[in-house]
Amino acid sequence: MTDFDNYEEDERRIFPPQTSSIIIRLAEKYKIKETTAEMIEKIGKGDTPNVTKIAETVAAVVEDKISFTEVASVLQDKLNLTSEAAEALANDLEKQILVLVKKPSSQKSSQEKIEIKKPPAPDDSYRELVE
Numbered sequence: 001m002t003d004f005d006n007y008e009e010d011e012r013r014i015f016p017p018q019t020s021s022i023i024i025r026l027a028e029k030y031k032i033k034e035t036t037a038e039m040i041e042k043i044g045k046g047d048t049p050n051v052t053k054i055a056e057t058v059a060a061v062v063e064d065k066i067s068f069t070e071v072a073s074v075l076q077d078k079l080n081l082t083s084e085a086a087e088a089l090a091n092d093l094e095k096q097i098l099v100l101v102k103k104p105s106s107q108k109s110s111q112e113k114i115e116i117k118k119p120p121a122p123d124d125s126y127r128e129l130v131e
Helices: 019-030 036-044 052-062 066-081 083-096 103-109
Strands: none
Touching: 019 052, 019 066, 019 083, 052 066, 052 083
């Protein structure tokens, strides 16, 4: 079970549909994308493929587990990148994915129903006029 599975329906973040394609393209750009055979070998050894490490880092930012200022150093550590490459990758992730992620607070405000309260009904009981 992933962390994503632990969210209630209205807490789920909505990632752009092209997120996985962007991550793969960025992994290719920074020359850290493995072949399918390399990914299978990594998984078999209990390691995580680089594209998954990138996706987990993006998810950690969206879930507020790490701040965006930490992304470059996290990517540098996880992917064994130079600080310059990690910084560039972090900026690409921000521009191409993070700015497009919809967080729950924006979802809730658009989905909340406005409750209109009606004034109390007048008293319908019979009353005789006193003279």
